Amino acid sequence: MGSMAQTNRRRTSRRTIYTTLRRMVLTLELPPGAALSENELAASLGVSRTPVRESLILLAQEGLVQVFPKIGSFVSRVDPAQVADAQFLREAVELASLDDLPAELDAGLVAELRENLERQRRAELGIEEFFALDEAFHQGLLRLSGHGSAWTTVAAAKGHLDRARRLGLHETAPPVFTDQHGEILDAVLAGDTASARAAMRTHLRAVFHDIESIRAHSPELFATDSTSVPVRRNVVVWE
Amino acid sequence: MGSMAQTNRRRTSRRTIYTTLRRMVLTLELPPGAALSENELAASLGVSRTPVRESLILLAQEGLVQVFPKIGSFVSRVDPAQVADAQFLREAVELASLDDLPAELDAGLVAELRENLERQRRAELGIEEFFALDEAFHQGLLRLSGHGSAWTTVAAAKGHLDRARRLGLHETAPPVFTDQHGEILDAVLAGDTASARAAMRTHLRAVFHDIESIRAHSPELFATDSTSVPVRRNVVVWE
DNA sequence: CGAACAGTGCTTGTATACAAGCACTAGTCG
DNA sequence: CGACTAGTGCTTGTATACAAGCACTGTTCG
Numbered sequence: 001m002g003s004m005a006q007t008n009r010r011r012t013s014r015r016t017i018y019t020t021l022r023r024m025v026l027t028l029e030l031p032p033g034a035a036l037s038e039n040e041l042a043a044s045l046g047v048s049r050t051p052v053r054e055s056l057i058l059l060a061q062e063g064l065v066q067v068f069p070k071i072g073s074f075v076s077r078v079d080p081a082q083v084a085d086a087q088f089l090r091e092a093v094e095l096a097s098l099d100d101l102p103a104e105l106d107a108g109l110v111a112e113l114r115e116n117l118e119r120q121r122r123a124e125l126g127i128e129e130f131f132a133l134d135e136a137f138h139q140g141l142l143r144l145s146g147h148g149s150a151w152t153t154v155a156a157a158k159g160h161l162d163r164a165r166r167l168g169l170h171e172t173a174p175p176v177f178t179d180q181h182g183e184i185l186d187a188v189l190a191g192d193t194a195s196a197r198a199a200m201r202t203h204l205r206a207v208f209h210d211i212e213s214i215r216a217h218s219p220e221l222f223a224t225d226s227t228s229v230p231v232r233r234n235v236v237v238w239e
Numbered sequence: 240m241g242s243m244a245q246t247n248r249r250r251t252s253r254r255t256i257y258t259t260l261r262r263m264v265l266t267l268e269l270p271p272g273a274a275l276s277e278n279e280l281a282a283s284l285g286v287s288r289t290p291v292r293e294s295l296i297l298l299a300q301e302g303l304v305q306v307f308p309k310i311g312s313f314v315s316r317v318d319p320a321q322v323a324d325a326q327f328l329r330e331a332v333e334l335a336s337l338d339d340l341p342a343e344l345d346a347g348l349v350a351e352l353r354e355n356l357e358r359q360r361r362a363e364l365g366i367e368e369f370f371a372l373d374e375a376f377h378q379g380l381l382r383l384s385g386h387g388s389a390w391t392t393v394a395a396a397k398g399h400l401d402r403a404r405r406l407g408l409h410e411t412a413p414p415v416f417t418d419q420h421g422e423i424l425d426a427v428l429a430g431d432t433a434s435a436r437a438a439m440r441t442h443l444r445a446v447f448h449d450i451e452s453i454r455a456h457s458p459e460l461f462a463t464d465s466t467s468v469p470v471r472r473n474v475v476v477w478e
Numbered sequence: 479c480g481a482a483c484a485g486t487g488c489t490t491g492t493a494t495a496c497a498a499g500c501a502c503t504a505g506t507c508g
Numbered sequence: 509c510g511a512c513t514a515g516t517g518c519t520t521g522t523a524t525a526c527a528a529g530c531a532c533t534g535t536t537c538g
Contacts, residue, residue, distance in 0.1 A: 010308055012521070038490070048523040053490085057293055058300055069249055070490050070529045085389045092335035093328060150324045157392045251491070277520070287493040292520085309499045309520050483536080493526075500519075507512080 013047050018055035025064045025075055026162050027128060032077040032221045036065065064159045077223035078164050080215070086161035087208045090154050091201065093147075094138065098196050100145040101188065113140045113185055120178040130174045131166065137181055144188065161211075167218065168210035180206065252286050257294035264303045264314055265401050266367060271316040271460045275304065303398045316462035317403050319454070325400035326447045329393050330440065332386075333377065337435050339384040340427065352379045352424055359417040369413045370405065376420055383427065400450075406457065407449035419445065 021041075024030040041052045056073050059065040063082060067073045116137050120130065139151045180203035187196035215222055260280075263269040280291045295312050298304040302321060306312045355376050359369065378390045419442035426435035454461055 012308070014521080037488085039488085049490095050522055050524090054293065054296055058296065061297055061300065067490075068530095069251070070488095071531085072489055081388060085386070085392065088335070088386055088389050089332060089392060092331040095335070096327070096331035147324070147327055149320060150327050153324065153328060153392075153396045253491080276518085278518085288520095289492055289494090293491095306520075307500095309518095310501085311519055479538105481536100481538085484534095486533085487531095489528100489530075491527080491529105494524080496523075497521080498519100499521105501517095503514105503516085505512105505514085508510090 013051040014054050017041075017045060017047070017051050018058055021055055021059060022062075022064065025059065026159060026166075028163060028166055030075050032075050032163065032223075034075040036073045036075060038073065062156060062159055076160075078160050078167075078221055079223045082160040083164050083208075083211060086154075086158035087204070089157055090161070091204050093150060093154055094141065094200055094204065095197055097142050097145040097147045097150075098188070098193055098200060100147065101191075101193065101196075102145070103191075105144055105189070109140060109144055110189065113137065113144075116140065117178070117182060117185060120174070120181065125174060127166065127169050127174075130169070131162075134177065134181075141184070141188070164211040164214065165207060167214045167221065168207065177203065177207065252290040253293050256280075256284060256286070256290050257297055260294055260298060261301075261303065264298065265398060265405075267402060267405055269314050271314050271402065271462075273314040275312045275314060277312065301395060301398055315399075317399050317406075317460055318462045321399040322403050322447075322450060325393075325397035326443070328396055329400070330443050332389060332393055333380065333439055333443065334436050336381050336384040336386045336389075337427070337432055337439060339386065340430075340432065340435075341384070342430075344383055344428070348379060348383055349428065352376065352383075355379065356417070356420060356424060359413070359420060364413060366405065366408050366413075369408070370401075373416065373420075380423070380427065403450040403453065404446060406453040406460065407446065416442065416446065 021030070021036075030036070036056060038049045038053050038056065042049045045052065056065055056067060060067045060073075063079070064076055065073055066076045116133055119125075120133050120137070125133075135155075139148060139155075142148050142151050180199065183199040184196055184203060187193075187199050260269070260275075269275070275295060277288045277292050277295065281288045284291065295304055295306060299306045299312075302318070303315055304312055305315045355372055358364075359372050359376070364372075374394075378387060378394075381387050381390050419438065422438040423435055423442060426432075426438050
């Protein structure tokens with residue numbers, strides 16, 4: 001999907017619902033396999049089925065939701081194949097961007113990255129806070145090479161990867177990743193593209209490796225057959 | 240966006256309409272800037288607004304359509320920024336896949352690629368026929384390295400690039416690209432990753448370069464301000 | 479007691495009605 | 509003759525009604 005900057009950012013019910021649902025799915029607040037009834041969601045939100053349904057259709061196109069006609073809609077289980085795809089995609093893009101770094105780095109962006117890194121080092125960091133900083137850090141690196149807008153596509157494609165990562169963050173502590181971020185940024189600032197590539201690859205693969213370990217712990221969150229219908233569970237949605 | 244393999248492939252009005260509209264936009268049968276009235280489309284197709292509207296929402300998320308509330312929906316003009324993003328993305332992905340080629344290539348896939356190349360060499364090839372072969376060729380190369388499913392994301396992101404390429408195909412004759420395809424495949428089959436990367440990069444950039452020249456010829460098809468509303472034209476849609 | 483079966487409630491897909499607002503046009507007034 | 513203004517038709521956004529079908533449950537029959 002290209003950047004979703006097309007439709008005017010007018011405040012509309014659908015946009016609000018879509019954004020909120022998407023966040024809840026990515027943060028696992030809506031766990032993989034959870035049933036998403038259009039009627040229930042509409043009632044909870046005090047709107048009609050229409051904007052809810054349209055939001056679910058968009059989420060289905062992103063692969064975050066599965067819609068089974070006349071059966072139900074469900075938060076998709078984490079699909080290992082899509083996780084691997086997203087991993088390959090982001091690695092390819094982020095490594096390629098390092099080859100396009102300009103001789104003179106944008107000072108403002110560099111300062112932004114440094115400050116981001118400082119925040120990552122704060123001890124009392126929550127998982128979601130770390131995740132937001134991590135996202136901004138990687139996008140910032142892309143912006144350094146002038147490919148910041150390409151992050152939109154990567155971000156849209158890595159929904160399954162992100163959910164797996166959130167599970168993995170309980171395995172490996174953020175400080176490990178923060179240190180790796182530091183190594184990458186140091187190499188970039190030193191103009192050492194080769195080292196930057198190596199550090200980036202090591203970092204991204206470390207993240208990916210964690211996912212495999214979590215899969216053994218919580219296999220029920222992962223998909224085995226992408227066409228199978230999840231067990232209908234009563235998940236209280238939206239409070 | 241992940242693979243759109245989620246929702247069951249049940250034959251539904253929306254899926255048919257979405258697929259058809261998407262094809263018409265990508266082939267420029269629906270030119271950039273064309274007005275797409277939900278009511279008109281629904282009447283032409285003999286369905287209600289609902290499936291048409293849902294299709295337009297999906298196309299809007301892909302960036303192929305722009306929806307302006309209470310003004311109208313339009314085929315988006317080719318956005319140079321999105322073209323550049325897609326170019327960067329596909330180049331990163333296709334080059335990275337060459338690094339993951341296995342020692343033993345799948346014989347069936349190799350045969351498939353050879354046959355594809357043969358068909359590209361046929362003289363009486365139409366533009367759309369060449370384009371389909373080109374797509375299959377590049378996806379085939381990704382499948383060689385086991386990353387075939389990642390093509391779905393790339394394909395979804397390169398809508399603007401594809402439309403620009405269709406304009407460019409009138410500039411540079413397909414045979415040039417076909418020869419470049421041959422060079423890439425030869426290097427891959429010879430196990431020469433470095434040469435394959437070089438050939439691939441040359442090929443993809445040649446394609447990209449054509450786009451710049453076409454922009455001078457038909458500036459009205461390209462976007463200048465992505466928030467501006469296109470001039471309302473009477474474009475006869477759907478026959 | 480077990481298995482087949484009909485019924486019922488829920489699901490999503492589609493059609494239609496209403497709401498709110500932009501844009502153009504025709505008319506009027508200065 | 510020009511500028512402003514009210515009106516009208518179109519647009520998309522949302523709400524609601526109906527259609528078709530799967531799944532579970534309770535019942536009934538062997």
